[in-house]
Amino acid sequence: MSPSLRIIYASTSGHTEFVVQTLVSALHDLAPDVPVDVRRAEEAAPDDLLRADALILASGTWNTGGQEGQLNPHMHALLLERAAGIDLAGKPMAFISLGDDRYYFTTRCTEHFLRFMREHGGTQLLPPLIILNEPYEQAGKIEAWAERLHRCILRSG
Numbered sequence: 001m002s003p004s005l006r007i008i009y010a011s012t013s014g015h016t017e018f019v020v021q022t023l024v025s026a027l028h029d030l031a032p033d034v035p036v037d038v039r040r041a042e043e044a045a046p047d048d049l050l051r052a053d054a055l056i057l058a059s060g061t062w063n064t065g066g067q068e069g070q071l072n073p074h075m076h077a078l079l080l081e082r083a084a085g086i087d088l089a090g091k092p093m094a095f096i097s098l099g100d101d102r103y104y105f106t107t108r109c110t111e112h113f114l115r116f117m118r119e120h121g122g123t124q125l126l127p128p129l130i131i132l133n134e135p136y137e138q139a140g141k142i143e144a145w146a147e148r149l150h151r152c153i154l155r156s157g
């Protein structure tokens with residue numbers, strides 16, 4: 001049976017949502033039999049991080065709490081508050097980070113994802129997909145990452 005994939009994302013102006021939609025479409029073309037469940041961070045419970053065989057988290061970088069370089073507020077609330085006590089038990093994971101080069105702490109939400117994984121016992125499937133500035137002309141980069149992700153999921157399944 002194909003390993004299942006869950007994507008949980010936070011998106012305020014729609015950039016991360018576009019990246020996730022492009023990824024899902026590319027994965028569907030590569031592997032129509034891989035079940036992909038997509039949900040927004042604000043609608044996710046901590047258990048949702050554990051349900052599929054592999055987990056993708058996606059967020060833009062924000063000034064959550066008044067300081068730049070943070071996770072989107074909805075991803076922050078899920079990972080650092082609601083799921084603060086979770087045991088990821090080796091869960092294979094990968095991350096998608098967005099940001100804008102107008103900010104000093106550019107795309108630094110990546111670090112929060114990696115710390116969350118380390119502190120809660122997750123396993124990284126492949127290096128993060130980092131999208132700088134508007135994603136709309138970057139479909140090729142997203143599709144290339146989808147291919148790598150697909151290969152990694154098959155190996156881990």
Ligand SMILES: Cc1cc2nc3c(=O)[nH]c(=O)nc-3n(C[C@H](O)[C@H](O)[C@H](O)COP(=O)(O)O)c2cc1C
Pocket residue numbers: 010011012013014015016017059060061062063067068069070072098099100101103104105106107108133134
């Ligand atoms: C209030 C605010 C704070 C932001 N802070 C940062 C930041 O610290 N570092 C960064 O690289 N981008 C920062 N950004 C840019 C967003 O991460 C970027 O526009 C991203 O593509 C937004 O994704 P979304 O539309 O999915 O939420 C910020 C944007 C806003 C509106």
